[in-house]
Amino acid sequence: MFISRVAVLMLREWYRCKHGAWRDMINYSLLWPFSAGIGFAYLAPIGLFGAAGPDKAAELFLGSFLIQAAVVCFMQTLAVMRERFSPAMLEYHVSVTSFSAVFCARFLFSIICAFCLLFFYIPVVKLLLGGRLATPHLSWVSYYWILFCVVFCIVSYMYFWAGFIGSMRVLGSIWKRGTEPFLYLGGLWAPAYAILKVFPSWSPYLWLNPFLYASEGFRQAALGSEQFASISTCASVLLVAGCLLSVAAYGMLRRRIVVV
Amino acid sequence: MNISDHLSIGWHLVRREAYVAVRSLKTDAIDVSVMILSAVFTFGYFMPGMGMPSALCVPTYLGAVVVMALFFGYTRGGVMSIDLNAAKTMHFYTSLPVSLWVSLGVPLIGSMLRIMLLTIPAGALGVWWLSDQSVLVFSWWRLLLMVVLGHLFLALLFMIALFRLTTDQYYGDLWPRLLGPMFSFGCLFFTWQAIARVSSSVAQLLLLNPMVHLIEGIRGAVFEPAHSLPFAMTSVVLAGLSALLVAWYAYAATRRLELVVQKGSS
Numbered sequence: 001m002f003i004s005r006v007a008v009l010m011l012r013e014w015y016r017c018k019h020g021a022w023r024d025m026i027n028y029s030l031l032w033p034f035s036a037g038i039g040f041a042y043l044a045p046i047g048l049f050g051a052a053g054p055d056k057a058a059e060l061f062l063g064s065f066l067i068q069a070a071v072v073c074f075m076q077t078l079a080v081m082r083e084r085f086s087p088a089m090l091e092y093h094v095s096v097t098s099f100s101a102v103f104c105a106r107f108l109f110s111i112i113c114a115f116c117l118l119f120f121y122i123p124v125v126k127l128l129l130g131g132r133l134a135t136p137h138l139s140w141v142s143y144y145w146i147l148f149c150v151v152f153c154i155v156s157y158m159y160f161w162a163g164f165i166g167s168m169r170v171l172g173s174i175w176k177r178g179t180e181p182f183l184y185l186g187g188l189w190a191p192a193y194a195i196l197k198v199f200p201s202w203s204p205y206l207w208l209n210p211f212l213y214a215s216e217g218f219r220q221a222a223l224g225s226e227q228f229a230s231i232s233t234c235a236s237v238l239l240v241a242g243c244l245l246s247v248a249a250y251g252m253l254r255r256r257i258v259v260v
Numbered sequence: 261m262n263i264s265d266h267l268s269i270g271w272h273l274v275r276r277e278a279y280v281a282v283r284s285l286k287t288d289a290i291d292v293s294v295m296i297l298s299a300v301f302t303f304g305y306f307m308p309g310m311g312m313p314s315a316l317c318v319p320t321y322l323g324a325v326v327v328m329a330l331f332f333g334y335t336r337g338g339v340m341s342i343d344l345n346a347a348k349t350m351h352f353y354t355s356l357p358v359s360l361w362v363s364l365g366v367p368l369i370g371s372m373l374r375i376m377l378l379t380i381p382a383g384a385l386g387v388w389w390l391s392d393q394s395v396l397v398f399s400w401w402r403l404l405l406m407v408v409l410g411h412l413f414l415a416l417l418f419m420i421a422l423f424r425l426t427t428d429q430y431y432g433d434l435w436p437r438l439l440g441p442m443f444s445f446g447c448l449f450f451t452w453q454a455i456a457r458v459s460s461s462v463a464q465l466l467l468l469n470p471m472v473h474l475i476e477g478i479r480g481a482v483f484e485p486a487h488s489l490p491f492a493m494t495s496v497v498l499a500g501l502s503a504l505l506v507a508w509y510a511y512a513a514t515r516r517l518e519l520v521v522q523k524g525s526s
Contacts, residue, residue: 020428020432023432023433024432027432027433027436027437028436031436031437031440031441032436032440035436035440035441035443035444035445036440036444038444038445039443039444039445040444043444043445043450043455043462043466044449044450046450046454046455046458047316047447047449047450047451047454047455048307048312048316048320048449048450049310049311049312050313050454052311056310056311059310060310071435075432078431172291172335173287173290173291176291176292176294176295176331177290177291177294180294180295180298181294181297181298184298184299184301184302185298185301188302189302189303189306189307189310190302190306190307190309190310191310194306194307194309194310194311195305195306195309196309197309198305198306198308198309199305
């Protein structure tokens with residue numbers, strides 16, 4: 001019964017967004033990788049690191065993938081946030097099914113959508129740049145496993161905010177205050193070893209940020225270097241953080257939605 | 261009504277825009293402080309730890325400030341796009357007995373003010389913080405000209421976007437299709453000269469991007485002008501583009517607002 005309810009609600013989610021599916025695929029799986037790939041894997045490394053540019057290109061680009069992942073997950077959650085504040089949409093679905101079914105359907109659908117939209121990102125850039133994007137130890141299995149963990153963790157994080165906010169007006173502040181600093185400290189630009197080289201005393205606090213494990217995981221999957229945290233560590237932390245955040249999001253949303 | 265009446269009403273509407281901007285100043289100040297700290301630490305300390313020369317700290321930080329301007333402009337445009345379908349402030353402005361240029365100029369100036377109010381302190385604070393890492397040669401008149409031209413260009417860009425696109429298109433398509441390429445190929449996190457040294461043809465292609473002229477113009481006003489694109493070229497390109505965008509803005513706005521009575525321009 002529960003599974004069939006979830007399936008029906010997920011089908012409803014698909015009907016809601018299927019008209020924009022092709023547009024999203026073109027935007028996030030083709031145009032974004034094209035511009036970000038050339039910008040961060042070719043032009044920026046030349047400009048920032050000079051002769052060492054090509055060696056640093058993959059390191060820089062894989063970190064920048066974090067913001068694309070965060071934006072795609074945020075866009076998926078935006079629909080839930082809108083529905084929370086639109087007149088009684090979520091309440092209606094809860095009243096004809098159950099809160100857990102509504103939450104599970106939307107949560108699973110967001111994860112599947114975000115994963116599909118990000119699936120082709122690195123392959124497209126790799127096809128575009130070929131050998132210019134040096135990924136000597138790229139393991140696709142590790143990469144997609146980390147991508148799944150990252151999507152799960154970030155979607156949970158965004159759902160947590162969806163339950164936390166009091167109005168849509170604060171969306172911009174959530175991104176600027178609640179997401180961007182974690183991304184910057186989470187290896188979006190510089191990996192952990194570079195941050196700790198400058199601020200070694202930050203080590204105990206820096207590793208508390210789950211976003212850091214996301215960027216480290218991408219870099220490890222593609223570059224296979226001892227400078228980055230291992231795949232198993234990154235995946236474990238991301239899964240644990242994702243579970244904790246999704247439980248918190250469930251509780252917050254349940255409290256916010258008026259269920260008779 | 262004579263021209264002084266138009267200007268007087270326009271001035272009061274600009275004051276109203278400033279009043280609205282000041283009301284959200286506290287929230288915006290917290291947001292921008294967090295963004296400044298993130299960018300200063302990233303480009304001033306973390307990136308040099310990765311191997312970036314420290315001379316690039318301020319140039320890349322300035323790029324981050326332009327990204328902040330893009331982000332603030334994008335957010336402001338989104339709010340106005342929603343407003344077009346709901347509160348209809350723009351429709352109210354155009355219904356006032358003033359020239360069309362006043363009706364359309366006020367929200368444009370309002371957008372410029374809102375972005376400037378956040379990016380100018382962000383730029384000044386960050387550059388001051390990181391100033392010991394680069395040799396700065398300020399040319400205040402160049403900086404002022406470039407700040408005004410840059411903000412005018414960005415405000416026009418977002419105003420046209422919100423009139424040309426539906427709210428869904430604005431949030432879904434604008435960043436990946438227009439702002440993403442402008443941001444990635446805009447020399448915001450590297451200098452145009454560095455690319456020109458490696459590939460002159462790629463560097464020439466990058467000149468098609470107005471963002472390159474914006475950031476290089478600002479860098480030309482803050483650093484030794486010989487290290488960036490000629491200031492005259494960047495300012496002429498931005499001024500020319502802004503003039504074209506003004507015409508496009510007037511066209512896009514009148515089409516979208518579907519004015520009942522065609523208003524004159526004077």
